[in-house]
Amino acid sequence: MKADATVFSVAKRGNSATENMDACWPAETTRLHGPTVRLAMADGATEHFLSKRWAAELVRVMARSPRRTVTTNQWFASALSAACASWLPALRKFHHDREQQGRPLRWYEISKLWEGAAATILAVFFQDDDEHGGTGTWHAAAIGDTNLFWATAGGMTTFPIEHSEDFNDTPPLVTSVGMTEATLRPRVRLVSGTWVAGQRFVLATDALAKWILGRMECGADPWEQVNAALADPSAFMEWVGNKRELREMHNDDVTLLNLELH
Amino acid sequence: MPYDAEISRARPACFIFLIDQSGSMGGKTSEGQVKAEVLADAINEVLHSLILRCTSDEGIRDYFKIAIIGYGAENEPDSVLSGRLSGQIFATTSELSEGTMAVETRVERWPDGNGGFVDRVRKVPIWVRPVSQQGTPMCAALTRVHALLDTWVSENYDHFPPIVLNITDAWATDGDPTEIGKKILSLRTEDGYALLFNLHIASAPEQGDADPEKNRRIAFPATADGLDPRAAALFAISSPLPDRMLRYADEYNVPLVSGSRGFVQNANIDFIVKFLQIGTRNVPGGNLLR
Numbered sequence: 001m002k003a004d005a006t007v008f009s010v011a012k013r014g015n016s017a018t019e020n021m022d023a024c025w026p027a028e029t030t031r032l033h034g035p036t037v038r039l040a041m042a043d044g045a046t047e048h049f050l051s052k053r054w055a056a057e058l059v060r061v062m063a064r065s066p067r068r069t070v071t072t073n074q075w076f077a078s079a080l081s082a083a084c085a086s087w088l089p090a091l092r093k094f095h096h097d098r099e100q101q102g103r104p105l106r107w108y109e110i111s112k113l114w115e116g117a118a119a120t121i122l123a124v125f126f127q128d129d130d131e132h133g134g135t136g137t138w139h140a141a142a143i144g145d146t147n148l149f150w151a152t153a154g155g156m157t158t159f160p161i162e163h164s165e166d167f168n169d170t171p172p173l174v175t176s177v178g179m180t181e182a183t184l185r186p187r188v189r190l191v192s193g194t195w196v197a198g199q200r201f202v203l204a205t206d207a208l209a210k211w212i213l214g215r216m217e218c219g220a221d222p223w224e225q226v227n228a229a230l231a232d233p234s235a236f237m238e239w240v241g242n243k244r245e246l247r248e249m250h251n252d253d254v255t256l257l258n259l260e261l262h
Numbered sequence: 263m264p265y266d267a268e269i270s271r272a273r274p275a276c277f278i279f280l281i282d283q284s285g286s287m288g289g290k291t292s293e294g295q296v297k298a299e300v301l302a303d304a305i306n307e308v309l310h311s312l313i314l315r316c317t318s319d320e321g322i323r324d325y326f327k328i329a330i331i332g333y334g335a336e337n338e339p340d341s342v343l344s345g346r347l348s349g350q351i352f353a354t355t356s357e358l359s360e361g362t363m364a365v366e367t368r369v370e371r372w373p374d375g376n377g378g379f380v381d382r383v384r385k386v387p388i389w390v391r392p393v394s395q396q397g398t399p400m401c402a403a404l405t406r407v408h409a410l411l412d413t414w415v416s417e418n419y420d421h422f423p424p425i426v427l428n429i430t431d432a433w434a435t436d437g438d439p440t441e442i443g444k445k446i447l448s449l450r451t452e453d454g455y456a457l458l459f460n461l462h463i464a465s466a467p468e469q470g471d472a473d474p475e476k477n478r479r480i481a482f483p484a485t486a487d488g489l490d491p492r493a494a495a496l497f498a499i500s501s502p503l504p505d506r507m508l509r510y511a512d513e514y515n516v517p518l519v520s521g522s523r524g525f526v527q528n529a530n531i532d533f534i535v536k537f538l539q540i541g542t543r544n545v546p547g548g549n550l551l552r
Contacts, residue, residue, distance in 0.1 A: 014270050014271060014272055018320075019318070019320065046318065047314075047315050049317060049318070049319065050319055051319075052319055053319070088380070106359070107359075107362075107365045107385035107387060108310075108313050108314060108317050108322065108359050108385075108387075109317065110383060110385050111310070111314055111317075111384070111385050112314050112317045114372070114382050114383075114384075115314070178372075178373060251268055251270075
Protein backbone atom coordinates (compact mmCIF):
# COMPACT_ATOMS: atom_id res chain seq x y z
CA MET A 1 0.00 0.00 0.00
CA LYS A 2 1.01 3.57 -0.54
CA ALA A 3 -0.36 6.48 1.41
CA ASP A 4 0.27 10.20 1.54
CA ALA A 5 0.23 11.61 5.06
CA THR A 6 -0.06 15.37 5.45
CA VAL A 7 0.74 16.58 8.97
CA PHE A 8 0.20 20.06 10.39
CA SER A 9 0.49 21.17 13.99
CA VAL A 10 -0.01 24.58 15.64
CA ALA A 11 0.85 25.37 19.26
CA LYS A 12 -1.65 26.98 21.57
CA ARG A 13 -1.80 30.75 21.06
CA GLY A 14 0.68 32.40 23.44
CA ASN A 15 2.97 29.35 23.48
CA SER A 16 6.07 28.72 21.41
CA ALA A 17 6.26 25.78 18.99
CA THR A 18 8.54 23.96 21.43
CA GLU A 19 5.72 24.04 24.00
CA ASN A 20 3.36 22.18 21.67
CA MET A 21 2.44 19.00 23.60
CA ASP A 22 0.91 17.13 20.65
CA ALA A 23 2.86 14.32 19.04
CA CYS A 24 2.23 12.56 15.77
CA TRP A 25 3.56 9.59 13.84
CA PRO A 26 4.66 10.30 11.21
CA ALA A 27 5.83 13.61 12.60
CA GLU A 28 5.93 15.33 9.22
CA THR A 29 4.25 15.21 5.85
CA THR A 30 5.52 12.09 4.13
CA ARG A 31 4.71 9.23 1.73
CA LEU A 32 4.25 5.89 3.48
CA HIS A 33 4.41 2.45 1.90
CA GLY A 34 4.57 -1.20 2.87
CA PRO A 35 2.18 -3.99 3.83
CA THR A 36 1.30 -2.16 7.06
CA VAL A 37 0.99 1.57 7.60
CA ARG A 38 0.97 2.82 11.20
CA LEU A 39 -0.35 6.19 12.31
CA ALA A 40 -0.46 7.54 15.85
CA MET A 41 -1.35 10.80 17.55
CA ALA A 42 -1.03 11.77 21.23
CA ASP A 43 -2.00 14.89 23.14
CA GLY A 44 0.19 15.57 26.18
CA ALA A 45 -1.63 16.88 29.26
CA THR A 46 -0.26 20.30 30.17
CA GLU A 47 -0.81 19.90 33.90
CA HIS A 48 1.53 16.92 33.99
CA PHE A 49 5.30 17.13 33.87
CA LEU A 50 7.23 15.89 30.81
CA SER A 51 3.97 15.19 28.96
CA LYS A 52 5.46 16.40 25.70
CA ARG A 53 8.13 13.69 25.97
CA TRP A 54 5.53 11.16 27.07
CA ALA A 55 3.26 11.91 24.10
CA ALA A 56 6.26 11.54 21.77
CA GLU A 57 7.18 8.26 23.46
CA LEU A 58 3.66 6.87 23.07
CA VAL A 59 3.52 7.55 19.34
CA ARG A 60 7.01 6.04 18.96
CA VAL A 61 5.84 2.91 20.79
CA MET A 62 2.87 2.62 18.44
CA ALA A 63 5.03 3.14 15.36
CA ARG A 64 7.07 0.03 16.20
CA SER A 65 4.32 -2.13 17.67
CA PRO A 66 3.10 -5.36 16.05
CA ARG A 67 -0.13 -5.24 14.05
CA ARG A 68 -2.12 -7.03 16.74
CA THR A 69 -1.56 -4.10 19.16
CA VAL A 70 -4.64 -2.22 17.99
CA THR A 71 -6.93 -5.22 17.65
CA THR A 72 -7.84 -5.91 21.28
CA ASN A 73 -8.07 -3.98 24.55
CA GLN A 74 -5.55 -6.34 26.05
CA TRP A 75 -2.85 -5.94 23.40
CA PHE A 76 -3.22 -2.17 23.38
CA ALA A 77 -3.14 -1.95 27.18
CA SER A 78 -0.17 -4.30 27.23
CA ALA A 79 1.86 -2.12 24.85
CA LEU A 80 1.03 0.99 26.88
CA SER A 81 1.82 -0.61 30.23
CA ALA A 82 5.22 -1.66 28.84
CA ALA A 83 5.80 1.99 27.94
CA CYS A 84 4.82 2.96 31.51
CA ALA A 85 7.25 0.41 32.96
CA SER A 86 10.12 1.86 30.93
CA TRP A 87 9.28 5.41 32.03
CA LEU A 88 10.68 5.05 35.56
CA PRO A 89 14.25 4.36 34.35
CA ALA A 90 13.83 7.30 31.95
CA LEU A 91 12.88 9.52 34.89
CA ARG A 92 15.93 8.39 36.86
CA LYS A 93 18.09 9.26 33.87
CA PHE A 94 16.38 12.65 33.53
CA HIS A 95 17.01 13.31 37.23
CA HIS A 96 20.65 12.22 36.87
CA ASP A 97 21.19 14.30 33.71
CA ARG A 98 19.91 17.44 35.41
CA GLU A 99 22.31 16.87 38.30
CA GLN A 100 25.18 16.39 35.86
CA GLN A 101 24.23 19.61 34.06
CA GLY A 102 24.41 21.51 37.33
CA ARG A 103 20.68 22.13 37.21
CA PRO A 104 19.28 19.91 39.97
CA LEU A 105 15.52 19.50 39.97
CA ARG A 106 13.63 22.13 41.93
CA TRP A 107 11.21 21.00 44.68
CA TYR A 108 8.17 21.57 42.47
CA GLU A 109 9.74 19.58 39.63
CA ILE A 110 10.37 16.64 41.97
CA SER A 111 6.76 16.78 43.18
CA LYS A 112 5.54 16.95 39.61
CA LEU A 113 7.85 14.20 38.39
CA TRP A 114 6.28 11.69 40.72
CA GLU A 115 2.77 12.52 39.55
CA GLY A 116 3.79 11.16 36.17
CA ALA A 117 3.30 12.42 32.65
CA ALA A 118 -0.05 11.96 30.89
CA ALA A 119 -1.37 11.95 27.34
CA THR A 120 -4.16 10.68 25.15
CA ILE A 121 -3.26 8.17 22.45
CA LEU A 122 -4.85 7.17 19.16
CA ALA A 123 -3.26 4.56 16.90
CA VAL A 124 -4.53 3.44 13.49
CA PHE A 125 -2.93 0.57 11.56
CA PHE A 126 -3.72 -0.25 7.92
CA GLN A 127 -2.99 -3.56 6.31
CA ASP A 128 -3.02 -4.78 2.70
CA ASP A 129 -5.42 -7.65 2.13
CA ASP A 130 -3.64 -9.02 -0.89
CA GLU A 131 -0.35 -8.59 -2.63
CA HIS A 132 -1.82 -6.32 -5.29
CA GLY A 133 -2.86 -3.66 -2.79
CA GLY A 134 -5.73 -1.28 -3.27
CA THR A 135 -7.89 -2.75 -0.50
CA GLY A 136 -7.38 -3.93 3.03
CA THR A 137 -8.39 -3.74 6.64
CA TRP A 138 -7.71 -1.18 9.31
CA HIS A 139 -7.91 -1.19 13.08
CA ALA A 140 -7.80 1.71 15.52
CA ALA A 141 -7.43 1.87 19.29
CA ALA A 142 -7.70 4.93 21.50
CA ILE A 143 -7.57 6.19 25.03
CA GLY A 144 -8.84 9.75 25.32
CA ASP A 145 -10.31 12.26 22.93
CA THR A 146 -7.86 12.39 20.04
CA ASN A 147 -10.18 11.56 17.18
CA LEU A 148 -10.25 9.64 13.92
CA PHE A 149 -12.52 10.59 11.01
CA TRP A 150 -12.90 8.41 7.94
CA ALA A 151 -14.86 8.65 4.72
CA THR A 152 -17.68 6.18 4.17
CA ALA A 153 -20.52 6.03 1.67
CA GLY A 154 -22.69 7.86 4.20
CA GLY A 155 -20.18 10.65 4.84
CA MET A 156 -17.43 11.05 7.41
CA THR A 157 -17.60 8.80 10.47
CA THR A 158 -15.82 9.45 13.75
CA PHE A 159 -14.15 7.61 16.64
CA PRO A 160 -13.92 7.55 19.67
CA ILE A 161 -15.85 10.79 20.38
CA GLU A 162 -19.08 10.96 18.40
CA HIS A 163 -20.65 14.20 19.68
CA SER A 164 -19.00 17.58 20.18
CA GLU A 165 -20.65 17.95 23.60
CA ASP A 166 -18.76 14.86 24.79
CA PHE A 167 -15.41 16.67 24.81
CA ASN A 168 -14.58 17.78 28.34
CA ASP A 169 -11.71 18.77 30.62
CA THR A 170 -11.07 15.28 31.91
CA PRO A 171 -10.68 12.77 29.07
CA PRO A 172 -9.23 9.35 29.83
CA LEU A 173 -5.42 9.59 29.78
CA VAL A 174 -2.47 7.25 29.79
CA THR A 175 -0.47 8.26 32.86
CA SER A 176 3.15 7.15 33.00
CA VAL A 177 3.13 6.37 36.71
CA GLY A 178 0.95 3.92 38.61
CA MET A 179 -0.91 2.41 35.63
CA THR A 180 -1.04 -1.25 34.81
CA GLU A 181 -2.48 -3.31 31.98
CA ALA A 182 -5.52 -3.96 34.18
CA THR A 183 -6.17 -0.26 34.84
CA LEU A 184 -5.59 0.70 31.20
CA ARG A 185 -7.71 -2.02 29.61
CA PRO A 186 -11.16 -0.59 30.44
CA ARG A 187 -10.15 2.81 29.03
CA VAL A 188 -9.36 1.39 25.59
CA ARG A 189 -11.80 1.98 22.70
CA LEU A 190 -11.54 -0.03 19.47
CA VAL A 191 -12.89 0.27 15.95
CA SER A 192 -12.05 -1.39 12.64
CA GLY A 193 -13.11 -1.52 9.02
CA THR A 194 -11.97 -2.04 5.46
CA TRP A 195 -10.26 0.51 3.26
CA VAL A 196 -10.08 1.02 -0.46
CA ALA A 197 -7.67 3.07 -2.51
CA GLY A 198 -8.69 6.70 -2.60
CA GLN A 199 -10.29 6.62 0.82
CA ARG A 200 -9.48 9.37 3.26
CA PHE A 201 -8.67 9.20 7.00
CA VAL A 202 -8.10 12.19 9.31
CA LEU A 203 -6.61 12.18 12.81
CA ALA A 204 -7.13 15.30 14.93
CA THR A 205 -6.49 16.42 18.49
CA ASP A 206 -9.45 17.55 20.55
CA ALA A 207 -9.87 21.25 19.74
CA LEU A 208 -9.99 20.61 15.99
CA ALA A 209 -12.00 17.40 16.34
CA LYS A 210 -14.59 19.23 18.42
CA TRP A 211 -14.84 21.99 15.82
CA ILE A 212 -15.29 19.43 13.02
CA LEU A 213 -18.00 17.55 14.93
CA GLY A 214 -19.76 20.80 15.83
CA ARG A 215 -19.92 21.79 12.18
CA MET A 216 -21.18 18.36 11.16
CA GLU A 217 -23.87 18.47 13.83
CA CYS A 218 -25.29 21.73 12.60
CA GLY A 219 -25.44 20.43 9.02
CA ALA A 220 -22.46 22.41 7.76
CA ASP A 221 -19.58 20.87 5.83
CA PRO A 222 -16.34 21.30 7.80
CA TRP A 223 -14.21 19.58 5.18
CA GLU A 224 -14.31 22.35 2.61
CA GLN A 225 -12.55 24.64 5.10
CA VAL A 226 -10.21 21.89 6.32
CA ASN A 227 -9.23 21.04 2.75
CA ALA A 228 -8.45 24.67 1.98
CA ALA A 229 -6.34 24.89 5.15
CA LEU A 230 -4.38 21.83 4.03
CA ALA A 231 -2.82 23.85 1.19
CA ASP A 232 0.34 24.51 3.21
CA PRO A 233 1.46 24.92 6.83
CA SER A 234 1.06 28.70 6.86
CA ALA A 235 -2.51 28.42 5.50
CA PHE A 236 -3.30 25.92 8.26
CA MET A 237 -1.78 28.15 10.95
CA GLU A 238 -3.70 31.15 9.67
CA TRP A 239 -6.96 29.19 9.51
CA VAL A 240 -6.58 27.86 13.08
CA GLY A 241 -5.68 31.35 14.32
CA ASN A 242 -8.79 32.73 12.66
CA LYS A 243 -11.04 30.08 14.24
CA ARG A 244 -9.55 30.84 17.67
CA GLU A 245 -10.03 34.55 17.15
CA LEU A 246 -13.68 33.95 16.32
CA ARG A 247 -13.90 31.69 19.41
CA GLU A 248 -15.10 28.83 17.22
CA MET A 249 -12.15 26.71 18.31
CA HIS A 250 -10.61 26.35 21.78
CA ASN A 251 -7.17 27.82 22.19
CA ASP A 252 -5.26 24.55 22.47
CA ASP A 253 -2.50 22.79 20.57
CA VAL A 254 -3.97 21.63 17.26
CA THR A 255 -2.63 18.76 15.19
CA LEU A 256 -4.08 17.23 12.05
CA LEU A 257 -2.95 14.23 10.04
CA ASN A 258 -4.67 13.73 6.69
CA LEU A 259 -4.13 10.36 5.02
CA GLU A 260 -4.93 9.53 1.39
CA LEU A 261 -4.62 5.82 0.60
CA HIS A 262 -3.55 4.57 -2.82
CA MET B 263 -21.96 35.39 33.38
CA PRO B 264 -19.97 32.64 31.76
CA TYR B 265 -16.88 32.29 34.02
CA ASP B 266 -15.01 30.75 31.13
CA ALA B 267 -12.35 33.33 30.28
CA GLU B 268 -9.07 31.81 29.25
CA ILE B 269 -6.48 31.63 32.01
CA SER B 270 -3.03 31.99 30.52
CA ARG B 271 0.30 33.68 31.15
CA ALA B 272 -1.07 36.72 29.35
CA ARG B 273 -4.30 36.64 31.39
CA PRO B 274 -3.52 35.18 34.82
CA ALA B 275 -6.29 34.58 37.35
CA CYS B 276 -6.27 36.27 40.74
CA PHE B 277 -6.74 34.46 44.05
CA ILE B 278 -6.84 36.07 47.49
CA PHE B 279 -6.70 33.83 50.52
CA LEU B 280 -7.98 35.69 53.56
CA ILE B 281 -6.98 33.87 56.72
CA ASP B 282 -8.17 34.49 60.25
CA GLN B 283 -5.22 34.79 62.64
CA SER B 284 -7.26 35.85 65.68
CA GLY B 285 -6.65 34.51 69.19
CA SER B 286 -9.42 31.92 68.96
CA MET B 287 -7.53 30.22 66.11
CA GLY B 288 -5.22 28.92 68.85
CA GLY B 289 -8.13 26.74 70.00
CA LYS B 290 -8.89 23.21 68.85
CA THR B 291 -10.90 21.99 65.87
CA SER B 292 -13.68 19.45 66.29
CA GLU B 293 -10.96 16.82 65.61
CA GLY B 294 -8.79 18.18 68.42
CA GLN B 295 -6.08 19.86 66.34
CA VAL B 296 -5.02 23.49 66.67
CA LYS B 297 -7.12 25.47 64.18
CA ALA B 298 -4.30 27.80 63.14
CA GLU B 299 -2.07 24.79 62.37
CA VAL B 300 -4.78 23.08 60.33
CA LEU B 301 -5.41 26.25 58.36
CA ALA B 302 -1.71 26.88 57.71
CA ASP B 303 -1.30 23.28 56.48
CA ALA B 304 -4.34 23.58 54.22
CA ILE B 305 -3.18 26.89 52.71
CA ASN B 306 0.34 25.54 52.16
CA GLU B 307 -1.13 22.49 50.46
CA VAL B 308 -3.39 24.46 48.13
CA LEU B 309 -0.52 26.82 47.18
CA HIS B 310 1.63 23.78 46.48
CA SER B 311 -1.14 22.35 44.32
CA LEU B 312 -1.56 25.62 42.38
CA ILE B 313 2.18 25.78 41.69
CA LEU B 314 2.25 22.18 40.49
CA ARG B 315 -0.60 22.99 38.10
CA CYS B 316 1.63 25.69 36.64
CA THR B 317 4.78 23.55 36.43
CA SER B 318 5.71 22.70 32.87
CA ASP B 319 8.77 21.16 31.29
CA GLU B 320 10.10 24.69 30.75
CA GLY B 321 9.53 25.88 34.33
CA ILE B 322 6.67 27.59 36.14
CA ARG B 323 4.02 29.28 34.02
CA ASP B 324 2.45 32.28 35.72
CA TYR B 325 -1.21 31.38 35.35
CA PHE B 326 -2.08 32.80 38.79
CA LYS B 327 -1.45 35.89 40.89
CA ILE B 328 -1.97 35.11 44.55
CA ALA B 329 -2.26 37.10 47.76
CA ILE B 330 -2.45 35.62 51.25
CA ILE B 331 -3.71 38.17 53.75
CA GLY B 332 -3.89 37.52 57.46
CA TYR B 333 -6.15 39.35 59.87
CA GLY B 334 -6.09 39.29 63.65
CA ALA B 335 -2.98 41.18 64.71
CA GLU B 336 -2.79 44.78 65.89
CA ASN B 337 -1.64 45.93 62.49
CA GLU B 338 -3.84 46.37 59.43
CA PRO B 339 -4.63 43.10 57.64
CA ASP B 340 -1.59 42.41 55.49
CA SER B 341 0.26 39.87 53.40
CA VAL B 342 1.66 36.97 55.40
CA LEU B 343 4.38 36.28 52.82
CA SER B 344 7.89 36.65 54.17
CA GLY B 345 11.52 36.40 53.10
CA ARG B 346 12.10 37.58 49.55
CA LEU B 347 8.32 38.16 49.17
CA SER B 348 8.08 40.27 52.31
CA GLY B 349 6.05 43.42 51.71
CA GLN B 350 4.65 42.08 48.44
CA ILE B 351 0.85 41.66 48.27
CA PHE B 352 0.43 39.72 45.04
CA ALA B 353 2.95 37.09 44.02
CA THR B 354 3.01 35.15 40.78
CA THR B 355 3.23 31.38 40.94
CA SER B 356 6.89 31.50 39.90
CA GLU B 357 7.64 34.05 42.64
CA LEU B 358 5.87 31.86 45.18
CA SER B 359 7.85 28.83 44.02
CA GLU B 360 11.08 30.66 44.88
CA GLY B 361 9.66 32.43 47.94
CA THR B 362 9.02 29.61 50.39
CA MET B 363 9.91 29.95 54.09
CA ALA B 364 11.14 26.37 54.00
CA VAL B 365 10.82 23.17 51.99
CA GLU B 366 10.57 20.08 54.17
CA THR B 367 11.46 16.64 52.80
CA ARG B 368 9.49 13.50 53.55
CA VAL B 369 10.00 10.00 52.13
CA GLU B 370 6.89 7.95 51.31
CA ARG B 371 6.38 4.48 49.81
CA TRP B 372 4.37 4.38 46.61
CA PRO B 373 3.18 1.50 44.39
CA ASP B 374 5.46 1.12 41.37
CA GLY B 375 2.69 -0.21 39.12
CA ASN B 376 4.22 -3.68 38.96
CA GLY B 377 3.17 -4.98 42.35
CA GLY B 378 6.16 -3.50 44.18
CA PHE B 379 6.91 -0.25 45.91
CA VAL B 380 9.23 2.61 45.32
CA ASP B 381 10.47 5.25 47.77
CA ARG B 382 9.14 8.63 46.81
CA VAL B 383 10.66 11.84 48.05
CA ARG B 384 7.88 14.27 48.87
CA LYS B 385 8.71 17.95 49.14
CA VAL B 386 6.48 19.99 51.46
CA PRO B 387 6.86 23.73 50.86
CA ILE B 388 5.89 26.19 53.60
CA TRP B 389 4.69 29.74 53.06
CA VAL B 390 2.30 30.16 55.98
CA ARG B 391 3.01 29.46 59.65
CA PRO B 392 0.24 29.21 62.26
CA VAL B 393 -0.57 32.50 63.98
CA SER B 394 -3.29 33.26 66.57
CA GLN B 395 -3.58 36.59 68.33
CA GLN B 396 -6.20 39.21 69.28
CA GLY B 397 -9.59 39.86 67.60
CA THR B 398 -11.23 39.15 64.25
CA PRO B 399 -11.11 42.35 62.17
CA MET B 400 -12.87 40.76 59.21
CA CYS B 401 -14.41 44.03 58.01
CA ALA B 402 -10.96 45.63 57.85
CA ALA B 403 -9.68 42.61 55.95
CA LEU B 404 -12.55 42.75 53.44
CA THR B 405 -11.99 46.50 53.05
CA ARG B 406 -8.35 45.78 52.16
CA VAL B 407 -9.46 43.12 49.68
CA HIS B 408 -11.93 45.50 48.08
CA ALA B 409 -9.24 48.13 47.57
CA LEU B 410 -6.88 45.58 46.01
CA LEU B 411 -9.51 44.09 43.72
CA ASP B 412 -10.97 47.42 42.67
CA THR B 413 -7.57 48.17 41.14
CA TRP B 414 -7.09 44.63 39.85
CA VAL B 415 -10.34 44.42 37.90
CA SER B 416 -9.85 47.83 36.34
CA GLU B 417 -6.40 46.78 35.13
CA ASN B 418 -7.43 43.26 34.10
CA TYR B 419 -10.96 43.62 32.79
CA ASP B 420 -10.59 40.84 30.20
CA HIS B 421 -9.40 38.27 32.78
CA PHE B 422 -11.22 35.56 34.72
CA PRO B 423 -12.88 37.29 37.72
CA PRO B 424 -10.90 37.34 40.97
CA ILE B 425 -11.62 34.72 43.63
CA VAL B 426 -11.47 35.43 47.37
CA LEU B 427 -11.48 32.60 49.89
CA ASN B 428 -12.07 33.81 53.45
CA ILE B 429 -11.46 31.28 56.23
CA THR B 430 -12.33 32.07 59.84
CA ASP B 431 -13.37 30.36 63.04
CA ALA B 432 -15.39 33.26 64.37
CA TRP B 433 -17.45 36.24 63.39
CA ALA B 434 -16.30 39.78 62.69
CA THR B 435 -15.40 41.74 65.83
CA ASP B 436 -15.13 45.05 64.01
CA GLY B 437 -18.66 45.43 62.63
CA ASP B 438 -21.04 43.92 60.12
CA PRO B 439 -19.22 42.61 57.03
CA THR B 440 -22.35 42.70 54.83
CA GLU B 441 -21.83 46.08 53.20
CA ILE B 442 -18.15 45.69 52.37
CA GLY B 443 -18.76 42.08 51.28
CA LYS B 444 -21.41 43.23 48.82
CA LYS B 445 -19.04 45.87 47.48
CA ILE B 446 -16.55 43.09 46.69
CA LEU B 447 -19.31 41.04 45.05
CA SER B 448 -20.19 44.01 42.83
CA LEU B 449 -16.69 44.14 41.32
CA ARG B 450 -16.48 42.43 37.96
CA THR B 451 -14.52 41.72 34.85
CA GLU B 452 -16.14 41.16 31.47
CA ASP B 453 -16.26 37.45 32.34
CA GLY B 454 -18.24 37.74 35.57
CA TYR B 455 -18.50 39.17 39.07
CA ALA B 456 -15.79 38.62 41.66
CA LEU B 457 -16.28 35.39 43.60
CA LEU B 458 -16.20 35.55 47.40
CA PHE B 459 -16.37 32.32 49.36
CA ASN B 460 -16.52 32.09 53.14
CA LEU B 461 -15.72 29.16 55.39
CA HIS B 462 -16.30 28.98 59.12
CA ILE B 463 -14.15 26.42 60.98
CA ALA B 464 -15.83 24.27 63.63
CA SER B 465 -14.46 24.47 67.14
CA ALA B 466 -14.20 21.59 69.59
CA PRO B 467 -17.47 21.34 71.56
CA GLU B 468 -17.23 23.08 74.88
CA GLN B 469 -17.83 21.15 78.08
CA GLY B 470 -21.50 21.06 78.93
CA ASP B 471 -22.44 22.25 75.47
CA ALA B 472 -25.80 20.58 75.04
CA ASP B 473 -27.00 22.37 71.92
CA PRO B 474 -26.27 20.10 68.90
CA GLU B 475 -27.51 22.81 66.52
CA LYS B 476 -24.63 25.06 67.57
CA ASN B 477 -22.09 22.71 65.97
CA ARG B 478 -24.17 21.50 63.03
CA ARG B 479 -22.28 21.70 59.74
CA ILE B 480 -24.03 23.45 56.86
CA ALA B 481 -22.06 23.14 53.63
CA PHE B 482 -22.63 25.04 50.40
CA PRO B 483 -26.31 25.86 51.06
CA ALA B 484 -28.51 27.42 48.39
CA THR B 485 -30.63 29.27 50.95
CA ALA B 486 -30.09 30.85 54.37
CA ASP B 487 -32.64 28.53 55.96
CA GLY B 488 -31.47 27.26 59.34
CA LEU B 489 -28.56 29.73 59.62
CA ASP B 490 -28.24 31.94 62.67
CA PRO B 491 -28.05 35.70 61.92
CA ARG B 492 -24.23 35.88 61.96
CA ALA B 493 -23.90 32.91 59.63
CA ALA B 494 -26.68 34.32 57.44
CA ALA B 495 -24.63 37.51 57.12
CA LEU B 496 -21.66 35.53 55.78
CA PHE B 497 -23.99 33.50 53.53
CA ALA B 498 -25.31 36.77 52.09
CA ILE B 499 -21.82 37.77 50.99
CA SER B 500 -20.94 34.34 49.57
CA SER B 501 -21.12 33.87 45.79
CA PRO B 502 -23.12 31.13 44.09
CA LEU B 503 -20.65 28.58 42.72
CA PRO B 504 -20.23 28.79 38.94
CA ASP B 505 -21.27 25.65 37.03
CA ARG B 506 -17.70 24.44 36.61
CA MET B 507 -17.10 24.50 40.36
CA LEU B 508 -20.39 22.68 40.92
CA ARG B 509 -19.07 19.91 38.69
CA TYR B 510 -15.76 19.75 40.56
CA ALA B 511 -17.64 19.61 43.85
CA ASP B 512 -19.37 16.52 42.55
CA GLU B 513 -15.95 14.93 41.90
CA TYR B 514 -15.07 15.59 45.55
CA ASN B 515 -18.28 13.85 46.64
CA VAL B 516 -19.88 17.11 47.69
CA PRO B 517 -23.25 16.95 45.93
CA LEU B 518 -24.49 20.48 45.29
CA VAL B 519 -27.41 22.07 43.53
CA SER B 520 -27.61 25.02 41.18
CA GLY B 521 -27.54 28.08 43.44
CA SER B 522 -25.30 26.49 46.07
CA ARG B 523 -23.11 29.18 47.54
CA GLY B 524 -19.48 29.08 48.54
CA PHE B 525 -20.23 29.06 52.24
CA VAL B 526 -19.58 26.43 54.90
CA GLN B 527 -20.48 26.69 58.58
CA ASN B 528 -18.74 24.50 61.17
CA ALA B 529 -16.32 22.94 58.68
CA ASN B 530 -14.11 20.09 59.83
CA ILE B 531 -10.64 19.50 58.35
CA ASP B 532 -12.05 17.49 55.45
CA PHE B 533 -14.32 20.37 54.46
CA ILE B 534 -11.55 22.96 54.79
CA VAL B 535 -9.54 20.99 52.22
CA LYS B 536 -12.55 20.46 49.94
CA PHE B 537 -13.51 24.13 50.17
CA LEU B 538 -10.03 25.17 49.03
CA GLN B 539 -9.94 22.55 46.28
CA ILE B 540 -13.33 23.46 44.86
CA GLY B 541 -12.72 27.20 45.18
CA THR B 542 -9.42 27.10 43.31
CA ARG B 543 -10.38 24.51 40.70
CA ASN B 544 -11.62 27.06 38.23
CA VAL B 545 -9.86 25.99 35.06
CA PRO B 546 -12.11 26.93 32.18
CA GLY B 547 -12.39 25.11 28.90
CA GLY B 548 -9.61 22.70 29.64
CA ASN B 549 -7.19 25.39 28.56
CA LEU B 550 -4.87 24.69 31.43
CA LEU B 551 -5.48 21.01 31.67
CA ARG B 552 -4.57 20.08 28.15
